[in-house]
Amino acid sequence: MPRLKAPKRLQKRAEFLRLASIGRKKAVSGLVLQAARAVAGDELRVGYTATKKIGNAVARNRAKRRLREAARLTLAGRDLRGVELVLIARHETGRVKFSSLCANLGRAVDEVLA
C-alpha cells in the first residue's frame, strides 16, 4: 500500500459556513460533498461533518473516521491545490462498503471540479 499522508483539516466554524453558502454541492451514496476555491494558500484542505441525525456518538465518530480515511486514500492522486472540501456524513456512511465509499468520493470530486 502506498504511503499517503492525510490532508490538512478545516477546523473553524466560519470556514464550514463559507463552504456551505458558496460551495458547489454534490450528494452521492455515503456522503455529501461541498467544494470551493480557498481564499488564500495553495494547499488542499478538507473538513468533515457528522450531525446528530447520523446517530449516537459512536456512529458519528465512525462515520467521520471512514470519511477521513477515504479522503486520505482517494484524494492524494489528484491535483487539488488551493481547493477546500467539506465531506458531510449520511445515514449509510458507517455501513456501506469502504471500496464503494472511496469510489463515490472520487466520482463526486471529479464531477464537482470538472
Add this chain to the structure above:
RNA sequence: CCAGACGGUUGGACGGUCGCUGGCGGGUUCACCCCCGCGAGAGGAAAGUCCGGGCUCCACGGAAACACGGUGCCGGCUAACGGCCGGCGGGGGCGACCCCAGGGACAGUGCCACAGAAAACAAACCGCCUCCUGGCUUGCCAGAGGUAAGGGUGAAACGGUGCGGUAAGAGCGCACCGCCUCGCCGGUAACGGCCGAGGGCAUGGAAAACCCCACCGGGAGCAAAACCGAAUAGGGGCGGCCGGCGCCAGGGUGCAAACUCUGGGCGCGAAGCGGUUUCCGGCUCGCCGCCCGGGUUGGUUGCUUGAGGUUCGCGGCAACGCGCGCCCUAGAUGAAUGACCGUCCAGCGCUCACGCGCGGACAGAACCCGGCUUACAGACCGUCUGGAUAU
C-alpha cells in the same frame, strides 16, 4: 442430570500494510516546519447528570435564630454521601434467598368519596329485651328505658375464641390468645425474652397531606480560574446627597498670624460584604440614581501521581483499616485512539455430514475521584437450595 438462588471475572485473540494524537531520543534549523526511531493511546458502564467530595472563583471565617431544600429503624465503615457492611422488625418463597422512604398520628390543623345509623369526641338504622308505665283483642301496640350479641354498608365499624352470666346483652366474670404500662434479664443499640406485677382494653388509616422532631446543607462551576497576546481601556459623562471631625501633604492670597482650594493620604465616623436578621472578627470603599460606549477570533497553564492500583502479611463476621514491597496506566480541543487484509475463537442460518454463508452486545474519555441508576450479544468461575437417579 433437571430447575433455581447468590456472588465474581470477562466484554473477541494473533499477525501484516498504511495512517492519526501526544511523549521521549536523534538528525536538520537562529527558532519553527520537516525526517527517522522507540514505546503509549476509551469503558464497565466513559452514559444519565441523581447524590457526595477534591479543586477554582465569589476577599466571607465563626456563633445563634428564622426561611428553604434534603435525609430518616440500630450499630459500624468512609474524606463524605441519599453509598457500603453487619444486625433488628415487617412481608414473600418448600428452600437457597429476595423485597421494604422502616422516626413521630394523646403538639396541632386538615382528609377518609359512594354506601352506611355512625368514619373517630363517639354514637345507635333494622334488630334484641322488659325488673317500668299505659292500652287492650293475652301477646301485640305506644311510651320510657336497657343493650351492642346478630343483620346490613364499606378498604376500614372501637380486641378474638370458648364457657359462665343475663330480661336481653356486654371484659360483666373466667381460661387461652392478642394489646398497653411498669419492673427484671440478654444485647453498645434497634430490639428480643420471659418471669413478675398491674390494666379489662382507652390506642382506626394516612405524615410519598400540611406538619413536629433529629441531623446535614453558602453560591457558582474547568465554558471555574490564572497568565500571555491584541485593544486607549476597563472606563467616560450628567444630576442629587454628604462633602462631617482630627492630623499630614501640595497649591493660592498674605510680611506674618490666618483664610481658602484639592473625593491627595492616614485615623474616627458613615455605607457595603453572596437567602434574611443579630453579634464577633475580617475585608472593601465617598454614597445613590440615570445615561453612553467597548471587548472577549487566538495561545499557554489548569491537565493528569491520585482519598491511585496491586502481591503478601496482620486486625475485623464483613464493609474496611494498617504495614512492607512493586507498578505508572490516554490527555484530545470541528476534538486522536482508525482503514483494509489474513488466520483463528464464540454466535446464527442451511446441511445427514464434510462444508458454505452471515457476522461481533451496549456503547466513545473531555478537570479528577467515591457511589447510585440505566443499557448490554454472550462466555467463564465459585458457593448454595429444591428435586431426580445411582452407590
Add this chain to the structure above:
RNA sequence: GGACCCGUAGCUCAGCUGGAUAGAGCGUUGCCCUCCGAAGGCAAAGGUCGCGCGUUCGAAUCGCGCCGGGUCCG
C-alpha cells in the same frame, strides 16, 4: 461541559394545586336541511393520560427511576 422546561383524543389545550365523572375546540364519520355543495343543526366513534415500580381502599393527579422532545448559558 452545565442549567432548566414539557409529554392527556388525529391537532391545539383544560383537568393535577386540594385523589373518586377523563373534558373543550378544531378535525373524522353518519343523519337532517338543499336541486347539489358550503354554512348550520343533531348524534356517534376516537385516549395504554409517554413507560415502569411504589404509597393508598383508590393514581392522569403523590413519590422514585427511566424514555422522548425542546429551550438557555461562550
